[in-house]
Amino acid sequence: MYKRIILLLIILIVSATQVRCSNDVSFATSDLNSQAASSGLSKSELFTQGTVSKKLDVLFVVDNSVSMAEEQQKMGQKIDSFLSTLYDIDWQLGVTTTDVSNGKYGIKGDLITFSGTNSYILTKKTPNFSQAFLNTVVRAESYNCGSDCASGDEQPLRAAIEAINKRNTNNHGFFRNDADFGLLILSDENEMSTGPANATPPSEVINTVKSIWGDSKKLLSYGMIIIPGDIACLNQQSGGGYYGTFVAELALLTGGLVGSICAENYAPTLGLLADHARKLLEYVQLKYYPAPESIVIKFTPYHISSWHVDGRRIYFDNPPPKDTVINVDYVVK
Numbered sequence: 001m002y003k004r005i006i007l008l009l010i011i012l013i014v015s016a017t018q019v020r021c022s023n024d025v026s027f028a029t030s031d032l033n034s035q036a037a038s039s040g041l042s043k044s045e046l047f048t049q050g051t052v053s054k055k056l057d058v059l060f061v062v063d064n065s066v067s068m069a070e071e072q073q074k075m076g077q078k079i080d081s082f083l084s085t086l087y088d089i090d091w092q093l094g095v096t097t098t099d100v101s102n103g104k105y106g107i108k109g110d111l112i113t114f115s116g117t118n119s120y121i122l123t124k125k126t127p128n129f130s131q132a133f134l135n136t137v138v139r140a141e142s143y144n145c146g147s148d149c150a151s152g153d154e155q156p157l158r159a160a161i162e163a164i165n166k167r168n169t170n171n172h173g174f175f176r177n178d179a180d181f182g183l184l185i186l187s188d189e190n191e192m193s194t195g196p197a198n199a200t201p202p203s204e205v206i207n208t209v210k211s212i213w214g215d216s217k218k219l220l221s222y223g224m225i226i227i228p229g230d231i232a233c234l235n236q237q238s239g240g241g242y243y244g245t246f247v248a249e250l251a252l253l254t255g256g257l258v259g260s261i262c263a264e265n266y267a268p269t270l271g272l273l274a275d276h277a278r279k280l281l282e283y284v285q286l287k288y289y290p291a292p293e294s295i296v297i298k299f300t301p302y303h304i305s306s307w308h309v310d311g312r313r314i315y316f317d318n319p320p321p322k323d324t325v326i327n328v329d330y331v332v333k
Contacts, residue, residue: 038288038332047284050322054281055090055179059163061156063187064097064105064139066149067240072142074266075186075224076134081267083130085274089281093122093129094174095136098187100158101151105141109162110170112136121174155192156185157200157246161208180218181209182277183250188226188237188261191246202250215311220280222273223247223258224266233262255280282319284326286312294331299324 062072083091094111111120115135122129141150160183167175175181183205191199209219225244226233234241244258251258257276259269292309299305305318320326 041332042329043286043288043290043332044327044329045284045286047326047328049320049324049326053090054088055092055176056086056182056277056281057092057094057175057179058182058184059160059174060093060095060137061159061163061183061185061187062095062097062137062139063154063156063189064099064142064150065152065154065189066142066145067188067237068186069138069142071186071188071224071261072138074263075270076137078265078267078270079133079137080130082270082274085271086278089278090179091123092174092176092179093133094120094163094171095133096159096163097139097150098154098156098159099151100155100162101153103151104148105150109159109164109166111163111174120171153192154187154189155200156187157191157202157205157250160185160205161200164208164212167212177213177216180220180281183219183221183256184273185221185223185225185244185247186261187223187244187247188241190242190244194242195246199246202246202253205250206253215313218280218310218313219254220277221247221250221254221256222277223251223256224261224263224269225258226262227258227260230260230262233260236262279319280315283313283315284328286314286328286330288312288330288332290330291333294329296329298327298329300327 062068095114096109096111097105097107099106100108113120114122114126114132116128116132117126119126122133126132139150141148163171164175205221206219209217223244225247226237226241228243228245228248234243248258250256257273259266259273263269289312290309295309295314297307297314299320301324303320303324305316305320307314307316314328
């Protein structure tokens, strides 16, 4: 298992700008009917670059077990490297923990109210948002908790699903229907610590998102973990950590990236993850599913960019400048 994840992870890091998605896509019945009725027809659509603000909702799932105090601090102190890279993105941040137990700290995907605010949603309009994030992501229950600690049975993937399932209740307002979804997991262990057979698989997270939003919301998953195969980092945990194979696989399946939890300075990695997310938001979305071989794209003024198709979305590897007119001709699949 580890060898497979290591190989896939190497491919992922080398191909950081590629988008990889499952071929299993759920469509609403109305979408299917509309698609079938238009199949084979020629379509032409116009877009103007930069006229629509890209939106990204980022859920941080933070390991709040007793071993994670230092890593929480490192992430909180360098969050500016992440957010400053998303300068032109309409972002929202939320924080939950890996504790889905029935214990005192088992919040089961509930978003945490940010310190100094009365909201569990952080935006650019939040006063001193970086400090609010730091004061929230550093969990009191992770410091010298004695016998009053959070659960050591970390379940970041299960927590993410629980958070999504509370989108209309406890977490109302965080998951915007017109925003893509970024998931960033900080943990020094695998799902349920060791990744047993009954642990939540990465595919369940992907299928949960698809069952609710179809292809209208892209899931981008990232992790600060013990990267599978990084023996030096694993040894630094003094027997208290495990390779994050489940998080690494989820990142691979969604076109995301992972960074090392053992890094002294999280700023470069957080900046890289945010830049990667920005590039994956550079797309236009067609009204119909295109036959990829039929697509013809014209930029005005002239511009050169390679591109690739994922569902109804066309992603540009070299995004055109603001106000560029993008003309897409295609045949409906």
